[in-house]
Amino acid sequence: MNLTLKIWRQKGPQDKGGMVEYKVPDISEHMSFLEMMDVLNEGLIAKGEEPVAFDHDCREGICGTCSLQINGEPHGPDKAITACQLHMRSFKDGDTIYIEPWRAKAFPVIKDLIVDRSAFDRIQQAGGYISVNTSGNTQDANAIPIPKLDADLSMDAATCIGCGACVAACKNSSAMLFVGAKVSQFALLPQGRIEAKDRVLNMVRQMDLEGFGNCTNTGACEVECPKSISLTNIARMNREYLKASI
Ligand code: SF4
Numbered sequence: 022m023n024l025t026l027k028i029w030r031q032k033g034p035q036d037k038g039g040m041v042e043y044k045v046p047d048i049s050e051h052m053s054f055l056e057m058m059d060v061l062n063e064g065l066i067a068k069g070e071e072p073v074a075f076d077h078d079c080r081e082g083i084c085g086t087c088s089l090q091i092n093g094e095p096h097g098p099d100k101a102i103t104a105c106q107l108h109m110r111s112f113k114d115g116d117t118i119y120i121e122p123w124r125a126k127a128f129p130v131i132k133d134l135i136v137d138r139s140a141f142d143r144i145q146q147a148g149g150y151i152s153v154n155t156s157g158n159t160q161d162a163n164a165i166p167i168p169k170l171d172a173d174l175s176m177d178a179a180t181c182i183g184c185g186a187c188v189a190a191c192k193n194s195s196a197m198l199f200v201g202a203k204v205s206q207f208a209l210l211p212q213g214r215i216e217a218k219d220r221v222l223n224m225v226r227q228m229d230l231e232g233f234g235n236c237t238n239t240g241a242c243e244v245e246c247p248k249s250i251s252l253t254n255i256a257r258m259n260r261e262y263l264k265a266s267i
């Protein structure tokens with residue numbers, strides 16, 4: 022395939038940035054999207070030009086770093102996958118592909134397609150954990166009976182990889198799907214109930230401090246989430262928050 026790429030280039034956080042056009046010839050349909058980006062960068066380096074900066078690590082849908090807005094959709098046109106799992110067979114010869122970073126006030130651009138998602142780390146640090154006494158008398162977690170449905174729902178919530186696509190998809194740049202998943206993962210289990218009240222209050226407070234918007238039930242986050250995290254996690258977080266507030 023011969024493709025035209027229109028890519029957001031931005032030298033640094035203070036740079037205005039803009040779209041730059043590149044031609045990439047001879048792209049195999051079997052390549053992953055990020056391999057296609059590698060081909061582009063090898064060509065740029067060979068010409069003595071600055072390669073396009075983009076985030077990636079695992080390249081198998083686990084780490085959540087490959088934050089690319091592709092043709093206006095977080096992680097591109099295919100459903101329930103990350104950008105690194107997207108293959109070039111999803112495009113056709115002659116296509117023009119627009120590639121941009123996540124757009125949200127709380128995710129400032131560091132360079133080109135890389136954004137700063139440390140706001141998510143700070144939300145996690147505010148309560149996304151359980152405190153366990155490891156002094157030697159710790160109860161074996163397997164000795165605590167947990168209903169199968171609760172375990173399944175908690176596991177579903179725990180599959181959130183913190184990629185930020187939910188924020189990028191939302192017209193309000195809301196992080197409530199992410200925070201809802203992180204709160205639910207613990208709220209559904211007896212181990213998480215002990216600190217449940219402080220957890221939800223602290224995580225929501227930090228979410229607001231970081232400048233994320235509110236949820237207005239549009240549902241774009243659920244549609245674009247690569248792990249199909251359900252909106253029911255936002256509803257559960259709201260119930261937890263209400264209970265903790267009164
Ligand atoms: S809820 Fe989905 S889209 Fe949002 S951070 Fe988690 S995995 Fe990514």
Ligand code: FES
Binds near residue numbers: 076077078080084085
């Ligand atoms: S590079 Fe890890 S999820 Fe895409």
